[in-house]
Amino acid sequence: MRIAGRKISGGTIAVYLTVIVVTIIMLLPFAWMLSASLKLDRDVFAFPIEWIPSHPRWQNYVDIWTKIPLALFIYNTSKLTIIVTVLQLLTSSFAAYAFAKLHFPYKNTLFLGYIATIAMPWQVYMVPQFLLMREFGLNNTHLALICLQAFTAFGVFLMRQFYMSIPNELCEAARIDGMNEYQIWAKIMLPLSKPALSTLTIFTFVTTWNDFLGPMIYLTKTELKTIQIGLRMFISQYSAEYGLIMAASVVALIPVLIVFLSLQRFFVEGVASSGLKG
Amino acid sequence: MQWLEAFWTKEGKGIPKDAPKRTGLPLFAEIIAREWWELVKLNLLFLLFSLPLVTAPAATFATATICRMMVEDRPVYLLRDFLEALRAHAMRATVWALVAGTAVIIGVGAISAYAAAARTSLFYAAPLALSLVVTLFVTLWAACFVMVSVTEARPFWESLKLSALAALLRPLPLLAALAFVAALWIAHILFYPVSVFMPAVMNFSLGMFAVAFGAQGVVAQVLARSEEENTIQEP
Amino acid sequence: MASISLKKLNKTYGALKVVHDIDLEIADKEFIVLVGPSGCGKSTTLRMIAGLEEISGGELIIGSDLMNDVPSKDRDIAMVFQNYALYPHMTVYRNMAFGLELRKAPRDVIERQVEEAAKILDISHLLNRKPKALSGGQRQRVALGRAMVRNPAVFLLDEPLSNLDAKLRGTMRAEITKLHKRLDATFIYVTHDQVEAMTMADRIVVMKDGHIQQVDTPQNLYDRPVNMFVAGFIGAPQMNLLPAKLTQEDGRFFALVEEHKLPLPQSFDRSRLLAYEGKDVVLGIRPENFHELAPADIDPANSAPFHAVVELAEPMGSEVHLNLIAGGRNMIARVSPRFRSKIGDRVSLVADLTNAQLFDPQTERSILY
Ligand SMILES: Nc1ncnc2c1ncn2[C@@H]1O[C@H](COP(=O)(O)OP(=O)(O)OP(=O)(O)O)[C@@H](O)[C@H]1O
Ligand SMILES: [Mg+2]
Numbered sequence: 001m002r003i004a005g006r007k008i009s010g011g012t013i014a015v016y017l018t019v020i021v022v023t024i025i026m027l028l029p030f031a032w033m034l035s036a037s038l039k040l041d042r043d044v045f046a047f048p049i050e051w052i053p054s055h056p057r058w059q060n061y062v063d064i065w066t067k068i069p070l071a072l073f074i075y076n077t078s079k080l081t082i083i084v085t086v087l088q089l090l091t092s093s094f095a096a097y098a099f100a101k102l103h104f105p106y107k108n109t110l111f112l113g114y115i116a117t118i119a120m121p122w123q124v125y126m127v128p129q130f131l132l133m134r135e136f137g138l139n140n141t142h143l144a145l146i147c148l149q150a151f152t153a154f155g156v157f158l159m160r161q162f163y164m165s166i167p168n169e170l171c172e173a174a175r176i177d178g179m180n181e182y183q184i185w186a187k188i189m190l191p192l193s194k195p196a197l198s199t200l201t202i203f204t205f206v207t208t209w210n211d212f213l214g215p216m217i218y219l220t221k222t223e224l225k226t227i228q229i230g231l232r233m234f235i236s237q238y239s240a241e242y243g244l245i246m247a248a249s250v251v252a253l254i255p256v257l258i259v260f261l262s263l264q265r266f267f268v269e270g271v272a273s274s275g276l277k278g
Numbered sequence: 279m280q281w282l283e284a285f286w287t288k289e290g291k292g293i294p295k296d297a298p299k300r301t302g303l304p305l306f307a308e309i310i311a312r313e314w315w316e317l318v319k320l321n322l323l324f325l326l327f328s329l330p331l332v333t334a335p336a337a338t339f340a341t342a343t344i345c346r347m348m349v350e351d352r353p354v355y356l357l358r359d360f361l362e363a364l365r366a367h368a369m370r371a372t373v374w375a376l377v378a379g380t381a382v383i384i385g386v387g388a389i390s391a392y393a394a395a396a397r398t399s400l401f402y403a404a405p406l407a408l409s410l411v412v413t414l415f416v417t418l419w420a421a422c423f424v425m426v427s428v429t430e431a432r433p434f435w436e437s438l439k440l441s442a443l444a445a446l447l448r449p450l451p452l453l454a455a456l457a458f459v460a461a462l463w464i465a466h467i468l469f470y471p472v473s474v475f476m477p478a479v480m481n482f483s484l485g486m487f488a489v490a491f492g493a494q495g496v497v498a499q500v501l502a503r504s505e506e507e508n509t510i511q512e513p
Numbered sequence: 514m515a516s517i518s519l520k521k522l523n524k525t526y527g528a529l530k531v532v533h534d535i536d537l538e539i540a541d542k543e544f545i546v547l548v549g550p551s552g553c554g555k556s557t558t559l560r561m562i563a564g565l566e567e568i569s570g571g572e573l574i575i576g577s578d579l580m581n582d583v584p585s586k587d588r589d590i591a592m593v594f595q596n597y598a599l600y601p602h603m604t605v606y607r608n609m610a611f612g613l614e615l616r617k618a619p620r621d622v623i624e625r626q627v628e629e630a631a632k633i634l635d636i637s638h639l640l641n642r643k644p645k646a647l648s649g650g651q652r653q654r655v656a657l658g659r660a661m662v663r664n665p666a667v668f669l670l671d672e673p674l675s676n677l678d679a680k681l682r683g684t685m686r687a688e689i690t691k692l693h694k695r696l697d698a699t700f701i702y703v704t705h706d707q708v709e710a711m712t713m714a715d716r717i718v719v720m721k722d723g724h725i726q727q728v729d730t731p732q733n734l735y736d737r738p739v740n741m742f743v744a745g746f747i748g749a750p751q752m753n754l755l756p757a758k759l760t761q762e763d764g765r766f767f768a769l770v771e772e773h774k775l776p777l778p779q780s781f782d783r784s785r786l787l788a789y790e791g792k793d794v795v796l797g798i799r800p801e802n803f804h805e806l807a808p809a810d811i812d813p814a815n816s817a818p819f820h821a822v823v824e825l826a827e828p829m830g831s832e833v834h835l836n837l838i839a840g841g842r843n844m845i846a847r848v849s850p851r852f853r854s855k856i857g858d859r860v861s862l863v864a865d866l867t868n869a870q871l872f873d874p875q876t877e878r879s880i881l882y
Binding site for chain 3: 169170172173174175176177178179188191192
Binding site: 288289290295354 | 640
């Protein structure tokens with residue numbers, strides 16, 4: 001088949017069609033969320049689905065701020081997310097530097113042991129962990145969540161793999177030039193690992209922002225709650241205000257989108273400029 | 279991720295030593311393509327140091343210093359050089375801002391007054407044209423003064439004289455640079471909601487860079503000539 | 514003063530010993546080249562001198578100080594790596610100035626040093642660029658420049674030219690030699706390319722399996738190799754090593770190779786030869802010591818006809834490399850391009866034994882030296 005003077009094989013078309021279909025399926029729930037956020041509760045589950053509401057209820061986007069302390073929840077979530085993300089970036093890249101470029105006894109064993117914890121689902125040990133934290137008196141504090149989430153085996157793994165690709169000679173040249181290990185980490189490794197750091201930022205930001213179980217277990221006071229559990233306040237014993245829930249969800253989604261869109265460029269650029277050429 | 283390793287060690291095309299150096303717009307584009315990230319950082323620095331308004335003139339001079347180094351393709355240590363220039367030019371920059379600011383404001387005032395008058399009587403067209411030309415010249419002169427000052431340390435009056443000379447000698451590249459600055463701001467206004475971050479990201483540094491680029495040739499020429507005169511007079 | 518001495522220097526990785534008791538005295542301002550086949554421990558030795566690799570045993574003395582436990586940055590050394598190891602996120606200027614900045618050198622000193630080094634290496638036009646844009650040769654120069662600006666007493670170079678193409682390698686070779694003359698510093702240079710070793714070195718250290726085989730000037734190494742490994746390693750094409758028998762007739766020694774009876778020069782040490790009379794030895798003759806006609810300037814008493822079958826002729830322009838077979842042995846002769854021969858021809862050459870070598874087939878050591 002020829003399109004715009006180019007020869008295009010049936011295989012290509014099939015691939016594109018598949019990709020488009022998958023994309024649509026992935027995006028459908030978002031579209032539903034958007035449309036539901038502009039509806040009355042009773043219209044939300046009306047069938048067939050009215051994708052573009054004939055009478056969009058913009059009022060939903062006003063009500064969410066007054067019915068629950070949404071601004072406070074957003075503040076709490078932002079605070080947790082930013083602190084956790086920054087801490088994770090620091091601790092991961094710091095530990096990863098040691099695992100990737102330094103020599104110490106039992107390095108690989110230690111690393112494997114640490115990485116193995118990724119395989120253990122959090123649900124398995126969250127209860128004992130909670131009891132431990134309660135012993136420390138950290139129940140109902142943001143500090144508990146920050147302490148738990150500041151370290152991640154996955155982040156260390158990601159950063160280490162990236163650092164492994166940076167030639168050792170670079171560190172050695174820096175040592176001869178007179179840097180100590182901390183300076184090498186700060187002045188050579190960090191600036192070079194922008195693609196990996198932005199990848200990790202996206203992951204961490206999105207997971208922490210969307211985290212439900214963690215705040216659910218640790219935070220019971222309303223003034224400490226995050227958006228994800230705050231949304232539950234729209235659900236009472238007998239009814240749920242789905243229109244408002246969806247509107248609040250859309251608001252909660254915006255920061256994640258911003259972070260993703262602004263950082264994915266670094267991520268994609270780093271991968272593209274290195275992998276494809278040369 | 280070992281495939282990333284090529285990223286660090288892969289060889290580039292190389293930079294030919296004797297290739298004819300680009301001039302004019304291609305050079306301008308080349309430098310911006312190379313230094314755009316530095317320009318963004320410079321813009322942020324400028325904004326940061328202009329916040330306590332009184333330091334804005336000094337920050338302008340410091341930005342000009344950095345832009346000039348970029349134009350001359352000299353290694354820049356952004357923060358260090360910026361702070362140094364800030365300190366070195368603080369006094370002169372303040373005086374410059376007061377004098378040039380007053381002059382330009384008077385000029386603009388005159389222009390608008392005469393323009394209003396010219397609408398009723400054609401008699402005022404001549405003074406309008408005159409005030410237009412004078413204001414434009416003062417703007418050029420002020421821009422040149424910044425560039426002369428950051429290029430070489432000279433006494434105040436000499437710098438003033440030399441910059442006037444420079445503005446008279448070859449005003450065209452400078453006018454083009456000022457037009458570029460104007461275009462940047464007009465773009466910001468025209469595309470307003472989209473271009474909301476333009477001033478934060480690039481308008482100031484890019485504009486100053488254009489001015490530095492436009493003024494570089496004539497400033498060097500003027501300075502070289504005065505140097506010559508000095509050496510002839512001395513013995 | 515930057516003389517360097519290695520005393521019984523050792524390196525072990527776990528149970529694996531890769532450098533064995535190396536003893537080496539390097540004079541101040543000398544250009545020393547370490548050569549040897551891949552994996553022989555050249556880099557490891559160099560890296561121990563640089564302080565990048567821990568010394569497992571022995572002593573390293575630079576100047577008059579024991580350096581075993583001194584960190585790299587305090588050893589007054591600079592190193593140039595095979596992949597140049599330029600910091601990708603810094604401009605060339607920054608790359609070169611970095612070491613001095615870390616040492617808190619005054620800014621005018623840094624500027625002067627960097628600009629001077631850039632001028633010497635002809636990279637002034639690159640100062641404001643990032644390494645990503647530079648070609649291999651330019652990176653090489655920047656790497657040299659980075660080493661130069663600190664004025665170190667010792668330069669360590671680990672195969673600095675092996676990533677360059679052949680032509681560039683030639684120019685850079687000459688340039689590094691000039692640099693050495695100009696900088697007045699001690700150079701230790703690792704390569705597995707013997708042309709680099711021969712052309713650049715004051716003295717060459719030949720290594721194999723973590724042992725030093727021989728340390729000498731290039732010419733001595735070529736003329737008087739102490740064992741079969743050095744004889745085979747230095748010189749291209751390789752020295753021919755032929756099994757022979759040593760005999761004595763009328764007070765003269767001969768090497769019997771197949772049907773050939775090759776007279777050994779009178780200058781050889783008789784007492785050493787006597788010990789091998791009637792025994793098997795290995796005779797070493799360099800390819801250029803075979804001639805199509807006996808040239809006027811060789812002593813007829815030290816030469817003899819030699820017959821072999823041509824297997825392959827490789828014209829090199831200025832000469833022809835003949836791959837020959839004599840008595841089931843492959844050998845190579847370098848003859849002039851005028852010499853005409855076809856594959857399968859039985860040719861008759863003249864072997865000049867003035868510079869021949871004799872080795873003990875068991876110990877592989879030279880009988881003569
Ligand atoms: N970290 C290590 N662990 C174990 N063995 C090692 C290590 N580093 C090097 N070796 C071994 O030490 C020996 C010497 O290595 P070295 O790099 O010094 O060789 P080289 O002479 O520089 O070779 P090349 O010409 O290939 O660079 C090699 O056999 C190598 O396998
Ligand atoms: Mg090596």
